[in-house]
Amino acid sequence: MSHDFIVRLHDTDAAGVLFFAHLFRHAHDAYEGFMASLGQPLDGLVRAGCRLPLVHAEADYVCPMCHGEAIRVAVVLAALGETSFTLDYRFEDGSGALRARARTVHVHLAERGDGDRSAAALPEGLRVALDATPSSPPDEGATTARLSTTAPKWTEQPDG
Amino acid sequence: MSHDFIVRLHDTDAAGVLFFAHLFRHAHDAYEGFMASLGQPLDGLVRAGCRLPLVHAEADYVCPMCHGEAIRVAVVLAALGETSFTLDYRFEDGSGALRARARTVHVHLAERGDGDRSAAALPEGLRVALDATPSSPPDEGATTARLSTTAPKWTEQPDG
Amino acid sequence: MSHDFIVRLHDTDAAGVLFFAHLFRHAHDAYEGFMASLGQPLDGLVRAGCRLPLVHAEADYVCPMCHGEAIRVAVVLAALGETSFTLDYRFEDGSGALRARARTVHVHLAERGDGDRSAAALPEGLRVALDATPSSPPDEGATTARLSTTAPKWTEQPDG
Amino acid sequence: MSHDFIVRLHDTDAAGVLFFAHLFRHAHDAYEGFMASLGQPLDGLVRAGCRLPLVHAEADYVCPMCHGEAIRVAVVLAALGETSFTLDYRFEDGSGALRARARTVHVHLAERGDGDRSAAALPEGLRVALDATPSSPPDEGATTARLSTTAPKWTEQPDG
Numbered sequence: 001m002s003h004d005f006i007v008r009l010h011d012t013d014a015a016g017v018l019f020f021a022h023l024f025r026h027a028h029d030a031y032e033g034f035m036a037s038l039g040q041p042l043d044g045l046v047r048a049g050c051r052l053p054l055v056h057a058e059a060d061y062v063c064p065m066c067h068g069e070a071i072r073v074a075v076v077l078a079a080l081g082e083t084s085f086t087l088d089y090r091f092e093d094g095s096g097a098l099r100a101r102a103r104t105v106h107v108h109l110a111e112r113g114d115g116d117r118s119a120a121a122l123p124e125g126l127r128v129a130l131d132a133t134p135s136s137p138p139d140e141g142a143t144t145a146r147l148s149t150t151a152p153k154w155t156e157q158p159d160g
Numbered sequence: 161m162s163h164d165f166i167v168r169l170h171d172t173d174a175a176g177v178l179f180f181a182h183l184f185r186h187a188h189d190a191y192e193g194f195m196a197s198l199g200q201p202l203d204g205l206v207r208a209g210c211r212l213p214l215v216h217a218e219a220d221y222v223c224p225m226c227h228g229e230a231i232r233v234a235v236v237l238a239a240l241g242e243t244s245f246t247l248d249y250r251f252e253d254g255s256g257a258l259r260a261r262a263r264t265v266h267v268h269l270a271e272r273g274d275g276d277r278s279a280a281a282l283p284e285g286l287r288v289a290l291d292a293t294p295s296s297p298p299d300e301g302a303t304t305a306r307l308s309t310t311a312p313k314w315t316e317q318p319d320g
Numbered sequence: 321m322s323h324d325f326i327v328r329l330h331d332t333d334a335a336g337v338l339f340f341a342h343l344f345r346h347a348h349d350a351y352e353g354f355m356a357s358l359g360q361p362l363d364g365l366v367r368a369g370c371r372l373p374l375v376h377a378e379a380d381y382v383c384p385m386c387h388g389e390a391i392r393v394a395v396v397l398a399a400l401g402e403t404s405f406t407l408d409y410r411f412e413d414g415s416g417a418l419r420a421r422a423r424t425v426h427v428h429l430a431e432r433g434d435g436d437r438s439a440a441a442l443p444e445g446l447r448v449a450l451d452a453t454p455s456s457p458p459d460e461g462a463t464t465a466r467l468s469t470t471a472p473k474w475t476e477q478p479d480g
Numbered sequence: 481m482s483h484d485f486i487v488r489l490h491d492t493d494a495a496g497v498l499f500f501a502h503l504f505r506h507a508h509d510a511y512e513g514f515m516a517s518l519g520q521p522l523d524g525l526v527r528a529g530c531r532l533p534l535v536h537a538e539a540d541y542v543c544p545m546c547h548g549e550a551i552r553v554a555v556v557l558a559a560l561g562e563t564s565f566t567l568d569y570r571f572e573d574g575s576g577a578l579r580a581r582a583r584t585v586h587v588h589l590a591e592r593g594d595g596d597r598s599a600a601a602l603p604e605g606l607r608v609a610l611d612a613t614p615s616s617p618p619d620e621g622a623t624t625a626r627l628s629t630t631a632p633k634w635t636e637q638p639d640g
Contacts (some may be wrong), residue, residue, distance in 0.1 A: 008352055009362060010345055010501065012494035014547045015206050019490050020214040020264075021188060024181035025330055032328055042329060043388025046175050054180040058218030067494045068363025104180075168512055169522060170339050170505055174332035174387045181330065185490055192488055202489060203548025227334045228523025335526050340534040340584075341504035348501060366495050374500040378538030424500075 001037045001133075003030035003073045007065050017064035024057055027089045027102045030073040034087065038129040049111070050123060055084070056105035063099050070094050077133045083108050083119040085130055161197045161293075163190035163233045167225050177224035184217055187249045187262045190233040194247065198289040209271070210283060215244070216265040223259050230254050237293045243268050243279040245290055321357045321453075323350035323393045327385050337384035344377055347409045347422045350393040354407065358449040369431070370443060375404070376425040383419045390414050397453045403428050403439040405450055481517045481613075483510035483553045487545050497544035504537055507569045507582045510553040514567065518609040529591070530603060535564070536585040543579045550574050557613050563588050563599040565610055 005026055013019040035042045045052065065071060072092050079086035084107045091100040110120035122130070165186055173179040195202045205212065225231060232252050239246040244267040251260040270280035282290070325346055333339040355362045365372065385391060392412050399406040404427040411420040430440035442450070485506055493499040515522045525532065545551060552572050559566040564587040571580040590600035602610070 006352075007363075008349055009366070009493045009495070010348060010499050013489045014203075014492035014494070014496045015211060015213070015489070016494045017213070019188075020217055021181055021184035021490065024184060028179075028181060028330060029328055032326075041388060043174075043386070046329070046387060051175060053175070053177070053221065053224065055221050056219070057180055057221075059216070061213065061215050061217075064213065066363070067366060068361060166512075167523075168509055169333045169335070169526070170341065170508060172334035173329045174334070174336045175329070176334045179330050188490060189488055192486075201548060203546070206489070206547060226523070227526060228521060334523075335531060335533070337533070340537055341501055341508060344501035344504060348499075363494075371495060373495070373497070373541065373544065375541050376539070377500055377541075379536070381533065381535050381537075384533065 001030075001034045001075050003033045003075065005029065005071055005073070007067055007069045007071060009067055011065075012067050017066055020059070020061060023059050023061070023091070023100055023102060026071070026073060026091075027057075027059070027104060030075045030089055031087060031104065034075040038126075038133065040126050040129055045126075051109040051117060052106045053109060054104050055107050057102070059100055059102040061100050063097070065091070065093075065099055071099065077130055077135060078103065080127070080130050082121055085122070161190075161194045161235050163193045163235070165189065165231055165233070167227055167229045167231060169227055171225075172227050177226055180219070180221060183219050183221070183251070183260055183262060186231070186233060186251075187217075187219070187264060190235045190249055191247060191264065194235040198286075198293065200286050200289055205286075211269040211277060212266045213269060214264050215267050217263070219260055219262040221260050223257070225251070225253075225259055231259065237290055237295060238263065240287070240290050242281055245282070321350075321354045321395050323353045323395065325349065325391055325393070327387055327389045327391060329387055331385075332387050337386055340379070340381060343379050343381070343411070343420055343422060346391070346393060346411075347377075347379070347424060350395045350409055351407060351424065354395040358446075358453065360446050360449055365446075371429040371437060372426045373429060374424050375427050377422070379420055379422040381420050383417070385411070385413075385419055391419065397450055397455060398423065400447070400450050402441055405442070481510075481514045481555050483513045483555070485509065485551055485553070487547055487549045487551060489547055491545075492547050497546055500539070500541060503539050503541070503571070503580055503582060506551070506553060506571075507537075507539070507584060510555045510569055511567060511584065514555040518606075518613065520606050520609055525606075531589040531597060532586045533589060534584050535587050537583070539580055539582040541580050543577070545571070545573075545579055551579065557610055557615060558583065560607070560610050562601055565602070 003026075007018055011018050011022045011026075032042050035045070042052075070093070072094075074090045074092065076088050077085060078088040084105060086103060086105045089102040089104075090098060091102070093099055107119050108122045108126075109117035111117050121127075163186075167178055171178050171182045171186075192202050195205075202212075230253070234250045234252065236248050237245060238248040244265060246263060246265045249262040249264075250258060251262070253259055267279050268282045268286075269277035271277050281287075323346075327338055331338050331342045331346075352362050355365075362372075390413070394410045394412065396408050397405060398408040404425060406423060406425045409422040409424075410418060411422070413419055427439050428442045428446075429437035431437050441447075483506075487498055491498050491502045491506075512522050515525070522532075550573070554570045554572065556568050557565060558568040564585060566583060566585045569582040569584075570578060571582070573579055587599050588602045588606075589597035591597050601607075
């Protein structure tokens with residue numbers, strides 16, 4: 001499943017390229033498209049009281065994205081657990097070159113008797129739908145691998 | 161060095177809590193405050209043509225942040241390399257409880273003769289200023305440890 | 321010319337509806353699409369040093385927009401002057417109902433000898449392209465009329 | 481009542497100055513500070529089910545705001561009605577020069593028996609608190625005057 005967007009002026013900053021935090025906004029747009037493609041639109045889940053907050057998000061920036069560029073975000077399920085799932089995102093330009101990657105980890109929080117929420121088994125419909133999606137291709141790396149093990153294109157491996 | 165903010169209505173979403181991507185905006189505000197505290201304000205660096213883009217960003221969300229909450233972000237240098245540096249951020253509420261953590265990795269990109277940019281040694285003034293900052297306290301963990309090894313407060317360890 | 325978008329989670333706030341300022345982000349996306357449709361893509365103009373900043377923006381909110389709703393933004397030229405142009409935006413839902421209106425006024429700023437910028441005649445190519453677009457339909461009201469003269473659907477005319 | 485902020489990198493765009501829509505985010509921050517100063521913090525009102533959505537927003541941009549600039553936003557009540565109120569905002573730099581103005585109109589929406597909301601008298605506590613605030617200074621102009629009657633500093637009066 002993929003999501004397309006154009007880098008808009010408000011995505012960029014005075015340094016002339018996409019401001020890093022906006023990548024996560026686009027990843028979340030792709031996540032919403034992914035959920036809709038599963039027949040599990042996020043707006044319906046939220047309205048029904050279902051909460052799937054992120055407990056982790058990360059991104060690697062491979063090559064700056066500039067105003068006006070057309071970007072495609074491919075979303076794949078990277079891991080499916082009892083109470084959580086992990087999605088991987090590849091941001092590619094029109095020539096198919098990798099520009100950035102991102103990962104988000106979502107946990108299902110259910111209300112407890114005391115009004116608080118705690119992690120609970122994923123809703124059955126969502127679990128089945130996620131389980132039926134194509135899994136991450138092998139060359140995407142194991143889900144336990146850190147995203148940033150591949151060196152960014154315009155940098156040496158950060159040496160810190 | 162720390163940066164304070166209040167969770168505003170626009171930070172939240174229809175699920176009632178801070179939208180995850182906005183955490184990175186606040187982390188960047190803290191980064192800008194950190195750079196100013198070093199005598200290396202980012203706006204001056206950007207105007208002078210210096211580029212320190214993020215090549216990696218990540219966050220762990222421990223406990224949702226709600227509209228109106230006062231949050232303090234503590235910034236520390238986690239690693240300093242030849243061409244890059246890594247910052248860690250702790251988001252704490254008024255009682256000192258950890259609400260989220262984030263990490264950003266910045267690489268210095270210098271213009272080459274051909275107009276492109278590639279990783280280059282950090283500007284000397286910046287390197288010296290970073291080197292003089294207090295280092296990460298030991299209990300923050302080694303910089304090579306994944307941020308998410310500690311389980312979020314309101315979830316079991318994601319089990320994916 | 322029109323631009324479609326879906327109200328995403330990050331567009332909403334804890335009150336459950338689109339946060340007002342994000343309407344202007346969507347209006348600007350529609351503006352960028354409008355400029356591209358004229359053969360005057362904004363990213364190319366910005367890169368060429370052309371500046372068309374907004375000197376005025378306004379919006380009337382007729383009916384709240386909710387997470388998951390599909391919205392169409394119609395853009396029309398409302399006025400064309402020597403140094404400026406005005407665009408009007410109608411935000412409609414799937415049934416064609418008006419949800420919001422916006423207006424933006426853009427001025428062409430050209431660099432002067434002293435490094436500052438001041439208002440200057442629109443670039444000829446842009447002026448010709450704008451002049452060839454369909455004009456505002458009459459029922460949209462004269463450009464001098466205040467947008468908010470029509471009462472919002474879910475309010476009486478603000479009585480302040 | 482005033483609210484201070486620094487123009488951050490994410491406030492700017494590739495044209496090098498504050499992206500116009502972000503001005504409204506800062507205006508809303510000032511509005512939240514204004515409400516807190518009245519003893520009517522917005523987060524408490526929202527949590528209590530009170531809705532004060534904007535039905536109108538507008539801004540005039542007098543002089544571009546750049547990365548790193550310190551800006552003060554002064555908020556004053558411009559009009560108080562039975563069901564609505566209007567706030568005016570002046571954005572000034574460190575030297576007191578006007579950089580932008582904005583106005584927001586808020587209407588109180590109360591739930592009706594059928595689940596919908598419609599305009600209703602302002603909550604008494606809020607109305608009294610608003611009524612006790614200093615009114616708009618005369619030189620700010622009558623509330624019925626269009627904000628943009630004063631020509632922006634770096635433009636001629638838009639001539640559209």
